[in-house]
Amino acid sequence: MQEPQVNHRSLAGGVVLTTVTGQSAGPTLALLGGVHGDEDEGVLAVRLVLSELRGLPLRGTVRAVAVANPPAWDAHSRTSPLDGGNLARSFPGDPADGPTAAIAAAVTAEVIEGSDALVDLHSAGIRYRMPLLAGYCADGPAGAASERLAVAFGAPVVWRHPASAPGRSLSVAAQAGIPAIYAECSGGGSIRAHELDTYVAGVLRVLAELGMLPSSGDRPAPPRWVHGQGDLDTGAAAGGHGFFVSSVRAGDVVRRGEEIGRFHDHDGESAHPVVAPGDGMVMFLRRQARTATEDVLFVLAGLDGREEAGA
Numbered sequence: 001m002q003e004p005q006v007n008h009r010s011l012a013g014g015v016v017l018t019t020v021t022g023q024s025a026g027p028t029l030a031l032l033g034g035v036h037g038d039e040d041e042g043v044l045a046v047r048l049v050l051s052e053l054r055g056l057p058l059r060g061t062v063r064a065v066a067v068a069n070p071p072a073w074d075a076h077s078r079t080s081p082l083d084g085g086n087l088a089r090s091f092p093g094d095p096a097d098g099p100t101a102a103i104a105a106a107v108t109a110e111v112i113e114g115s116d117a118l119v120d121l122h123s124a125g126i127r128y129r130m131p132l133l134a135g136y137c138a139d140g141p142a143g144a145a146s147e148r149l150a151v152a153f154g155a156p157v158v159w160r161h162p163a164s165a166p167g168r169s170l171s172v173a174a175q176a177g178i179p180a181i182y183a184e185c186s187g188g189g190s191i192r193a194h195e196l197d198t199y200v201a202g203v204l205r206v207l208a209e210l211g212m213l214p215s216s217g218d219r220p221a222p223p224r225w226v227h228g229q230g231d232l233d234t235g236a237a238a239g240g241h242g243f244f245v246s247s248v249r250a251g252d253v254v255r256r257g258e259e260i261g262r263f264h265d266h267d268g269e270s271a272h273p274v275v276a277p278g279d280g281m282v283m284f285l286r287r288q289a290r291t292a293t294e295d296v297l298f299v300l301a302g303l304d305g306r307e308e309a310g311a
């Protein structure tokens with residue numbers, strides 16, 4: 001077997017695009033890590049996938065960017081220190097609108113557009129905890145194909161979003177009719193072996209689903225399904241300064257009124273329970289105790305009927 005051809009090319013903002021071309025023609029997968037600079041899991045997973053591909057009979061092309069936001073990565077920060085930009089809210093970008101928008105524009109034009117599928121590997125980052133999951137947007141012509149890829153990825157939870165929110169890599173893909181998924185896991189600045197292994201195996205399973213690699217026959221267990229708009233922009237804010245003390249874990253299923261945590265004022269003089277506004281799965285859970293008024297404490301996702309029936 002001849003090895004796939006590997007090329008590296010520099011894009012705007014220090015982004016390095018690695019293109020792996022298989023021996024036979026086939027689909028193109030766009031693969032992103034490090035869209036947020038405090039999320040190491042996706043960066044390492046992309047590099048490990050590239051290394052795995054050297055020995056595999058690839059059909060088609062993989063366009064991979066391990067570190068999609070190099071200034072944020074260098075600063076270990078979710079956002080760019082150059083302009084405060086959040087790359088995951090900056091797509092499709094504009095080359096003339098500052099460093100983060102320029103990176104978004106380059107990744108849109110050179111990586112996402114013209115591909116047949118997108119996988120964007122995130123994690124909860126420094127400030128939150130999240131369950132290991134694959135997410136996708138159900139709207140648009142690529143919704144059903146995105147769902148198939150999310151299931152193929154093999155994470156224990158699949159999060160279905162009714163519509164793509166603006167500024168995301170997934171919204172650019174949805175607009176172009178390209179099936180797209182993202183992945184999340186616990187974060188916190190450390191990497192857990194089983195999450196990293198799921199990311200690497202998950203991307204290889206997506207490649208197999210697309211017919212770009214032979215199927216390994218490895219079938220992940222059926223996922224738990226959750227739904228909702230849910231991202232940090234829609235979460236429950238602290239509403240005051242103090243300490244957040246969590247009572248549940250990311251991925252726990254909570255019922256309406258159940259305690260998610262407690263909020264103590266800075267002096268320890270008063271505390272109030274933070275409760276679930278409805279039934280759901282805890283998708284984001286604030287990791288850091290010291291909390292300002294606008295900080296989001298948690299985000300719940302709705303439980304699917306199939307989840308309720310199986311629980």
Ligand SMILES: [Zn+2]
Nearest residue numbers: 036039122123
């Ligand atoms: Zn992220």
